[in-house]
Amino acid sequence: MPAHARTPAPSPAVTEPDPDPDPNPDPDSVIVALGPTPGLRRRIVSALRLVVIGGALSYRALFNWTTPPMFIGTLLVGPLLQLLFFVFLGRQLQVADDHFYLLGNAVVSASTACVYGGTMAVANERRYGTLGAVLLSPRNRAPLWFGRALPYVLNGLVISVFTLSAACLLLGLRIPVGALPGLAAVLLAAAAGCSAFGLALGALGLRFRDVFLVSNVASSVLLLLTGANVPRENLPGWMRAVGDVLPMTHAAEAARELSAGAGLDGRGIAAELVTGAGYVLLALVLLAVFERGSRRRATLDVM
Secondary structure: OOOOOOOOOOOOOOOOOOOOOOOOOOHHHHHHHHOOOHHHHHHHHHHHHHHHHHHHHHHHHHOOOOOHHHHHHHHHHHHHHHHHHHHHHHHHHOOOOHHHHHHHHHHHOOHHHHHHHHHHHHHHHHHOOOHHHHHOOOOOHHHHHHHHHHHHHHHHHHHHHHHHHHHHHHHOOOOOHHHHHHHHHHHHHHHHHHHHHHHHHHHHHHOOOOHHHHHHHHHHHHHHHOOOOOOHHHOOHHHHHHHHOOOOHHHHHHHHHHHOOOOOOOHHHHHHHHHHHHHHHHHHHHHHHHHHHHHHHOOOOOO
16 A cells, blocks of 8 residues: 555444334433433532531531520520510510410520521631631532521520420410421521521621621510510501511411411411521622622721
8 A cells, every 4th residue: 555545534333213212211211311410419419518517517616605504594594584574574564465475485585596696607707717718718608608597597496495385384375286386387487587687697797896786786676576575566667667577577476376276377487488588688698798898808807
């Protein structure tokens, strides 16, 4: 063969179409083909690990009341004394009956852990000098901050259940057995909405130095405007309007209706979840805006 001659390239094989496709494919193969790709599965598992494990670690490291004396004294005894105070004050003033205060305080008792916990989840990072390492990480911010708020939802639910149980044992509150599942859902929705509210307040910790002052005011606002201890019909119109966009307002009303024997309407829980979703969105926006501003001014860890 001459040196300059070229070997002709083989022609590509032509794949003939299957003349008789299987009319009944294997269902398992279809599910595998339509399921998430390995890369997507890894991202989902990584996000879940960030939410669960990262949230648990941040709760242990940043929540100042995890030691037994602080947890019992601040998160259990404190709401119980608040319950007793408003019940006996209501009896003296004859504004409302015991049922009103017992259910209202059982719902709003979760605010201590949720409001201050959400604040500590962000502000204590700055206080301990670790905020820069958190914000410089390449991880997605949404699961990062959502994992920070999740432990306080469970913590708030535990406090509400404890306060409600104490109201039944000490002050004779009676709740129909059929209302317990609905009441548990209401308390869970209230804790979730309040944790989102606390996270939005914690976002202010990227800009303000004394963010706990804001948390103290917010806790007092929840006591006054959510209808937990003051009947909302006795409040001025602008206070009722503010209370409508606060967490726990709709949950307190739904809890009282359930305890009185009414069925689970669902509108109270839905309103509480919508309110919480609004605060989640607000928290993510504030955290993103304040993070960019802190990067630009190099003030991530400035106290």
